[in-house]
Amino acid sequence: MLEDLRALVEFAHAGSIAGAADRLFRTPSAITRQLQRLEAALGGELLDRTVKPPRLNALGTRVLEQAQDLLRRQEALKSLASSDAEPHGLLRIGLAHPLAVGTLTEPIQALTEEYPKVRLRMLSDGAGALFNRLLAGELDVAAVVLPIGRTAPPPLLTTIVATDRAEIVQSAAGTVPGDWASLGRAPWVLNPLGCFLRAHLIDQMERAGSTPMIAAEIHNVHLQLAFVQSGYGLGLLPASFVARNNALDTFAVLRPPSFDLRMSIAVVRAGQLGALEKAVELFEHGIRDVFETADQGMAA
Numbered sequence: 001m002l003e004d005l006r007a008l009v010e011f012a013h014a015g016s017i018a019g020a021a022d023r024l025f026r027t028p029s030a031i032t033r034q035l036q037r038l039e040a041a042l043g044g045e046l047l048d049r050t051v052k053p054p055r056l057n058a059l060g061t062r063v064l065e066q067a068q069d070l071l072r073r074q075e076a077l078k079s080l081a082s083s084d085a086e087p088h089g090l091l092r093i094g095l096a097h098p099l100a101v102g103t104l105t106e107p108i109q110a111l112t113e114e115y116p117k118v119r120l121r122m123l124s125d126g127a128g129a130l131f132n133r134l135l136a137g138e139l140d141v142a143a144v145v146l147p148i149g150r151t152a153p154p155p156l157l158t159t160i161v162a163t164d165r166a167e168i169v170q171s172a173a174g175t176v177p178g179d180w181a182s183l184g185r186a187p188w189v190l191n192p193l194g195c196f197l198r199a200h201l202i203d204q205m206e207r208a209g210s211t212p213m214i215a216a217e218i219h220n221v222h223l224q225l226a227f228v229q230s231g232y233g234l235g236l237l238p239a240s241f242v243a244r245n246n247a248l249d250t251f252a253v254l255r256p257p258s259f260d261l262r263m264s265i266a267v268v269r270a271g272q273l274g275a276l277e278k279a280v281e282l283f284e285h286g287i288r289d290v291f292e293t294a295d296q297g298m299a300a
Helices: 002-014 017-024 028-042 058-080 102-114 127-135 180-185 196-207 221-229 239-244 274-299
Strands: 089-096 118-125 141-147 157-171 187-190 213-217 234-238 251-254 261-269
Touching (some): 002 017, 002 028, 002 058, 017 028, 089 127, 089 274, 102 118, 102 274, 118 127, 157 196, 157 221, 157 274, 187 221, 196 234, 196 261, 221 239, 234 239, 239 274
Parallel strands (some): 089 118, 089 141
Antiparallel strands (some): 157 251
């Protein structure tokens, strides 16, 4: 029926059967059959054939309005799946807890400025919960932290956009030595259970014969930062986060033997996103720039 409605629209624009045929590259008899088929499907005549050339009657005019709206919606649906179209519509982004920090507002703001027709909806959660939301169709993309060499579980698609490392830190006034035995006797401010960074740290400490004394379990890295700066305990924080918050002067970095904990920053999706692909690519580029800038700050 959509093609028959298109014939009706072109007939209205051209003002004649022959004109509609020229616009659609068809014969006049083909256009006539389409209009007759549309009338039969709708159960009423759309053209006043008592005049030459025929013209739309009152019912035809009302159907024309609906036909134009339907065809506009059809084109909008097609553009959703086209990667060549200008990004538009709702983009639902998930942020893993370690990435839900203020500096990620920069790539998000750049996205909305470049593509003003894109509307964003964001939420923060654990990586596992974000993967489940992607698989359920509740999110379009998620920015997460993964162990080096790991990807999101299939069928999710993973793009590694940056790398980072975790640093063991204490306040600048802290006096804890950097050996594993001393670290085992100190209080810690760590992520809750389920964090692979925490799991790696505990595994390495246990292999060295010590166990961390956990004084606080906090998801929010800004609150972890504040606790460590106040001397409440040792922390395990992303190096880039420390650099971006100009906190290097308030910390002492501890590097016990054989400790080198790195992570991948990844953008994960369930599939291609059509017209939103360019927006996601810009988001990935923005995240990459954030971490490269932080690396330069740490090097300086």
